[in-house]
Amino acid sequence: MEQPEQQGERYERGLKALQHLSGETDPTVVTSLADIAPDLGRFIVEFGYGEVHTRPGLEPRDRQLVTLGALAALGNAAPQLRFHINGALNAGCTRAEVVEALTQIAVYAGFPAAINALQHAKAVFAERDAEA
């Protein structure tokens, strides 16, 4: 079992990871929950990022590949899929690799899941081009 640490440390570590992955200073996922379920926003930072994403056993880029696989296969979480397509690019995946990963979803979750995921990738790429 890890050494006890202050809860604040988890939040700080998670926020930093989330900022890095998203490129956002004030991550939208947290602000969008602030007036409805702020504790869920906190759990995402502390647990999702502070405890899981920042574990040393898997590279950030690898974690994004796992996440793209999960979200594209589930096919019911469009905002999060877009977020993590962006995150995968920020974590070092090329656009071609993201396209490859999502194309592969056709084999495991069917063509509709892959097609819809790639339409989200198209939108994310266009947003990034517009911002560049």
Place this chain on the structure above:
Amino acid sequence: MEQPEQQGERYERGLKALQHLSGETDPTVVTSLADIAPDLGRFIVEFGYGEVHTRPGLEPRDRQLVTLGALAALGNAAPQLRFHINGALNAGCTRAEVVEALTQIAVYAGFPAAINALQHAKAVFAERDAEA
């Protein structure tokens, strides 16, 4: 568009990739379908492996991470999840990385999906130990 090729080439290329990933000379997924739906077995080899898995744009190890994410999140395809846990190890993932990848599923598809995926990992690791 790729150059036309003989269908036999796709099958050969796919079979080789499937044999390499599974460590099986006669892949079980093909033999288990032989007397009920041999063409589905052929599609898996020709399309799943001959066309998708062998594309150059993503490393085999990366493809396995995407696949683990997809199958663990769906949570309804135990034989395939076990197959690809094994495949991930054969493609260069360490056991610790597989555990990390499946643990992360808790964030995206819930704890039950992660717990059940890790029980499959435990079984696959034990089988490999027994064979070694």
Place this chain on the structure above:
Amino acid sequence: MEQPEQQGERYERGLKALQHLSGETDPTVVTSLADIAPDLGRFIVEFGYGEVHTRPGLEPRDRQLVTLGALAALGNAAPQLRFHINGALNAGCTRAEVVEALTQIAVYAGFPAAINALQHAKAVFAERDAEA
């Protein structure tokens, strides 16, 4: 087995329950199906409400908690989730309890399911505030 009853009784009882849960005199779910699949609308009233929701063994508020759990976890039925967030409030849940219930979905179906469900809750609460 229950005593036989006229089909019309089931419809009347179900409509009353649906009106009460939704606060609508002409429930939208029925009117929205009227010109495409009126019998599905009838089944919802007769079976979903007239036979299931009005059974005595579980309080209406409890039934809404089960339904919120189901719809938030499935994550693919936004209109129905919104309807039942509203229904939960009409059946006696506080807003804080709805938020608590949907937050808990993160544990069982992952953070994306919980986040998206809570965005729907935010929208429903805003609509109710606007109507008030």
Place this chain on the structure above:
Amino acid sequence: MEQPEQQGERYERGLKALQHLSGETDPTVVTSLADIAPDLGRFIVEFGYGEVHTRPGLEPRDRQLVTLGALAALGNAAPQLRFHINGALNAGCTRAEVVEALTQIAVYAGFPAAINALQHAKAVFAERDAEA
């Protein structure tokens, strides 16, 4: 809206349809629920079969194709998939057509869903051969 009818008529009509589809005099789905949730068993007969399956607008064989598509794609309801593979054969589908239908699931829900569905078909065909 249809004419009111006695609830007993729905049960009788549904039971007859269920018996015909399953080839069972005492359908297992009803008996297996008798000591835990007999009313769910009754709903299956009255609503599922008495109201939906016996509607005139779609042939029994066509209904089974829709059902095979739904259950194979969901991939989480093995007993019901086996039941309806059997039902499809009893409703006039050939074994080859069942195999074709389930193979097609690979396109819409991925190869694992199709592979697992076809293993169930293999088991159902073997049971029927053993009984013959």
Place this chain on the structure above:
Amino acid sequence: MEQPEQQGERYERGLKALQHLSGETDPTVVTSLADIAPDLGRFIVEFGYGEVHTRPGLEPRDRQLVTLGALAALGNAAPQLRFHINGALNAGCTRAEVVEALTQIAVYAGFPAAINALQHAKAVFAERDAEA
């Protein structure tokens, strides 16, 4: 195993089937992927239509019933469900049969899945009326 054939033959055969099913000369599913994942578009034509949909063992209309069952039950692929509602009509289903098939989904995947699928059917029917 089928005779080897040139890959181009698969594409031609698949495109023809897809054109026939969709009524589109340049199928949208292919053009919408052209600038993001053209190979996925090619796989849909070659594999989905050239290899699966054009197999002789099941009538096009029957294949559409299976597909409607799968997509309506999954409930997370709205564009594809609309496409195949249209395809079912082009393959010989009547509107009443499509409504019947989607209504039946309530039994196997719940009322929300059926309601949402029928709203898509309503939209597709309206588009066809507007085009007529």
Place this chain on the structure above:
Amino acid sequence: MEQPEQQGERYERGLKALQHLSGETDPTVVTSLADIAPDLGRFIVEFGYGEVHTRPGLEPRDRQLVTLGALAALGNAAPQLRFHINGALNAGCTRAEVVEALTQIAVYAGFPAAINALQHAKAVFAERDAEA
């Protein structure tokens, strides 16, 4: 934001809640992960129970109703569904209420999900009778 606390407090609080819900001194979910993914076991205790389940805004019994709804609707997490059927009874639900809650799943996720959930309830009730 809550006051920072030592991580150990979360674990202790969570373990106590998990012990109470399960009736197990050494909860199986933790011990079953000990040799494969002990940190996932720790996350379940610290986060799932120490942070979510023990929040004051919803009664334990209510949380179990939400969880039963989620797990029965997902239909792909049998061990967890059995665990939480047991937990619901330990948290104050009667058997009749559990049956009612799972029966209601037929409306939102289809009859197969409800039937399979109730077979799990039957098994859990029998285990409890055997232990009594």
